[in-house]
Amino acid sequence: MKKYLFIILLACWNSDIPAQKPSSFNGLDMNLGNLFRVSGAKTRSISPENLTGEPGKGGMTPISKGTAGKDSRELGPGWKVNPYVFIKGGQTFTLAEINGMGAIQHIWLTPDGNWRFSILRIYWDDETIPSVETPVGDFFGMGWGNFAALNSVPVAVNPGSAFNCYWVMPFRKKCKITLQNLDDSELTLYYQVDYTFTDVPTDAGYFHAQFRRKNPTQGGIYTLVDSLYGKGQYIGTYIAWGTGSYDWWGEGEIKFYMDEDTKYPTINGTGTEDYFGGSYNYLVNGRFQTFSAAYSGFHEYYKPEGLFNSKLRFGMYRWHVMDPVRFEKNLKVTIQDLGWKNNRYTIMHSDISSVVYWYQLEPHYPFPPMLTKKDLAY
Numbered sequence: 001m002k003k004y005l006f007i008i009l010l011a012c013w014n015s016d017i018p019a020q021k022p023s024s025f026n027g028l029d030m031n032l033g034n035l036f037r038v039s040g041a042k043t044r045s046i047s048p049e050n051l052t053g054e055p056g057k058g059g060m061t062p063i064s065k066g067t068a069g070k071d072s073r074e075l076g077p078g079w080k081v082n083p084y085v086f087i088k089g090g091q092t093f094t095l096a097e098i099n100g101m102g103a104i105q106h107i108w109l110t111p112d113g114n115w116r117f118s119i120l121r122i123y124w125d126d127e128t129i130p131s132v133e134t135p136v137g138d139f140f141g142m143g144w145g146n147f148a149a150l151n152s153v154p155v156a157v158n159p160g161s162a163f164n165c166y167w168v169m170p171f172r173k174k175c176k177i178t179l180q181n182l183d184d185s186e187l188t189l190y191y192q193v194d195y196t197f198t199d200v201p202t203d204a205g206y207f208h209a210q211f212r213r214k215n216p217t218q219g220g221i222y223t224l225v226d227s228l229y230g231k232g233q234y235i236g237t238y239i240a241w242g243t244g245s246y247d248w249w250g251e252g253e254i255k256f257y258m259d260e261d262t263k264y265p266t267i268n269g270t271g272t273e274d275y276f277g278g279s280y281n282y283l284v285n286g287r288f289q290t291f292s293a294a295y296s297g298f299h300e301y302y303k304p305e306g307l308f309n310s311k312l313r314f315g316m317y318r319w320h321v322m323d324p325v326r327f328e329k330n331l332k333v334t335i336q337d338l339g340w341k342n343n344r345y346t347i348m349h350s351d352i353s354s355v356v357y358w359y360q361l362e363p364h365y366p367f368p369p370m371l372t373k374k375d376l377a378y
Contacts, residue, residue: 041198092180104169106194113187119180125173134211143240148300169207205359213353220347228331232360233324242311242351252336276316
């Protein structure tokens with residue numbers, strides 16, 4: 001009798017619950033304002049402990065085949081047997097290869113060795129040329145090969161070499177991520193790629209990032225990018241700036257030549273530190289003051305050390321998360337290598353490296369060839 005009464009009460013209680021409709025939320029564009037929303041997106045993750053990201057396939061590496069198998073020999077499978085990979089000198093390792101529709105939502109890496117000699121590449125769908133091609137250190141705002149705390153919304157670098165990015169990277173058919181080791185010595189890499197399978201909006205652009213370097217600059221103009229053709233939006237700049245002068249180096253204006261622009265740009269900044277969210281030479285009480293904020297930062301500052309290391313070195317980022325620079329046909333971005341000496345502006349000859357970030361509809365224009373190891377060196 002009690003059993004039947006319980007069933008009747010349960011039926012009455014369930015009748016008060018409205019029918020659940022299928023969610024229209026795709027699990028992308030995550031923030032605190034929608035974190036409570038459920039969706040049909042499926043979470044997956046690739047790491048050395050699950051190289052394919054398949055459900056129920058994590059931690060299965062046998063002791064005999066794990067990179068840390070010797071350390072786990074008394075514990076057995078599932079106990080940190082294969083937490084990292086080795087990438088030999090000259091080798092390209094595939095970090096992730098994903099088939100289906102979805103988006104990368106987080107990447108975490110801890111590469112050792114020379115960060116300028118590890119080249120990160122990402123390919124979308126059926127691409128044969130990468131949409132992302134940059135030294136791994138520069139991609140994460142570490143252009144001088146040393147740790148410098150970076151605490152922003154889309155990129156964070158934490159002690160001691162924990163590289164994180166939260167750029168949303170949608171794909172419709174496939175994603176492939178590789179890391180090439182240009183160095184002679186083997187590197188050890190811990191990493192994790194977190195992604196989701198879900199519906200991607202028809203208007204979603206593909207994520208791109210391109211590296212460049214000029215050492216020294218000539219004529220006072222450094223071109224950040226000039227090969228953006230199509231429709232999209234520019235979302236970020238990172239610059240590693242080295243100068244042999246002790247004079248102020250950051251008077252240069254950034255210029256965005258959009259669509260029909262020719263001699264003069266549509267967007268014209270007022271100074272280097274101004275563009276990167278600072279002011280008045282980044283000085284507080286006559287000294288450089290570093291900072292790392294949500295969307296801009298001057299987080300790297302290295303004084304000369306020793307007899308031959310004579311460059312002042314700086315690193316700065318500016319994320320256009322709240323103010324993307326939209327283009328319909330093409331975009332060219334330059335910044336002046338301009339300093340201040342003897343009460344006048346003066347053209348400098350700095351060592352400038354950069355990574356620019358943007359979304360666009362494919363196809364994209366091929367990048368300039370990646371620099372040789374010699375030309376990449378700090």
